[in-house]
Amino acid sequence: MIHLYAFADAGVRLPAVGGVGGSPLGLHVEGDVAAVVSSAEGAVDRDAALAHGRVVEALRETAEAVLPVRFGERFATDGELAAAVAARADELRRRLDHVRGCVEFGVRMQPPEAEEPSRASGGAYLRARLASVHRAAAIVEQLHEPLVRCAREAVLTPGIGDHAAAYLVRHEQRDAFERTLGAFIAAHPEVTVLCTGPWAPYTFAEAA
Amino acid sequence: MSILERQPLQHDVTLLELVDRVLNKGVVLNGDITLSVAGVDLVYVGLRVLLSSVGTLDRLQQEAA
Numbered sequence: 001m002i003h004l005y006a007f008a009d010a011g012v013r014l015p016a017v018g019g020v021g022g023s024p025l026g027l028h029v030e031g032d033v034a035a036v037v038s039s040a041e042g043a044v045d046r047d048a049a050l051a052h053g054r055v056v057e058a059l060r061e062t063a064e065a066v067l068p069v070r071f072g073e074r075f076a077t078d079g080e081l082a083a084a085v086a087a088r089a090d091e092l093r094r095r096l097d098h099v100r101g102c103v104e105f106g107v108r109m110q111p112p113e114a115e116e117p118s119r120a121s122g123g124a125y126l127r128a129r130l131a132s133v134h135r136a137a138a139i140v141e142q143l144h145e146p147l148v149r150c151a152r153e154a155v156l157t158p159g160i161g162d163h164a165a166a167y168l169v170r171h172e173q174r175d176a177f178e179r180t181l182g183a184f185i186a187a188h189p190e191v192t193v194l195c196t197g198p199w200a201p202y203t204f205a206e207a208a
Numbered sequence: 209m210s211i212l213e214r215q216p217l218q219h220d221v222t223l224l225e226l227v228d229r230v231l232n233k234g235v236v237l238n239g240d241i242t243l244s245v246a247g248v249d250l251v252y253v254g255l256r257v258l259l260s261s262v263g264t265l266d267r268l269q270q271e272a273a
Contacts, residue, residue, distance in 0.1 A: 004237070006234075006235075007235065046227070049227055049230045049231060050226070050227070050230075052230050053226045053227070053229070053230045056230070056234075057226075067234075067235050068229070068230075068233065068234040068235065069234045069235045069236075069237070070230070070231070070232070070233060070234035070235065070236050071230045071231055071234070072231075073235075073236070073237050073238060084237045084238065085237075088235075088237065092235070095235075106225055106229075194221055196221060196222050196225045199225075199226075199229060202229040202230075202233035202234050203229070203233050205233065205234045205235045206234075206235060206236065
């Protein structure tokens with residue numbers, strides 16, 4: 001079986017890290033797109049997922065453009081891989097160009113816990129709840145909008161916490177992005193903000 | 209210190225965010241592939257706990273200051 005990690009430019013230099021189960025990395029080139037692969041050794045478990053992530057992040061450091069592949073893409077033969085890549089070649093090429101020179105940052109925010117309004121009066125309770133929801137929306141906008149202006153693309157990644165987003169940021173915009181985030185954090189000590197990155201552009205690998 | 213390193217739990221959160229990306233994001237060629245990876249549910253539970261913990265930690269630091 002062949003394990004697929006990412007796509008990069010055909011001339012990409014492979015990073016000096018091992019793949020899943022310690023297997024050496026290789027390239028499978030289709031036209032001007034290279035698939036970074038290894039033989040699929042070992043169990044499909046958390047260690048394998050982390051090894052997959054290590055390869056992708058090592059590529060981010062060495063390659064100008066990298067498209068991470070979701071963990072779990074395995075192919076029985078070179079022929080099967082080639083057919084799957086050929087079917088998407090144009091789209092992969094365009095997407096590589098879209099993320100070229102960019103990294104991804106993830107930002108999560110938890111607004112302060114709202115005081116539970118009094119339930120003495122139904123109307124007062126609803127008005128207080130509504131005001132609390134509006135305050136939370138306003139604070140999300142104060143965080144998100146300035147960051148969007150520092151990014152090539154941004155997507156909301158709901159699921160955990162009150163606000164989560166991913167930002168595709170050009171290398172030359174990284175300072176501006178970090179300064180903008182730092183200014184928000186300094187102005188809002190009441191909220192918890194978590195920023196992780198730089199990541200390879202996982203969230204932007206597929207067109208929305 | 210960079211703002212990206214200001215949280216003491218940064219390492220744990222980074223690990224959870226990495227697993228989230230690796231398992232849920234990226235190019236999908238075979239949409240029908242479903243893999244079950246041990247511990248995936250724990251990623252979400254764990255991240256919720258960490259977010260809460262960081263908030264608690266911040267409050268404790270402010271009270272101590």
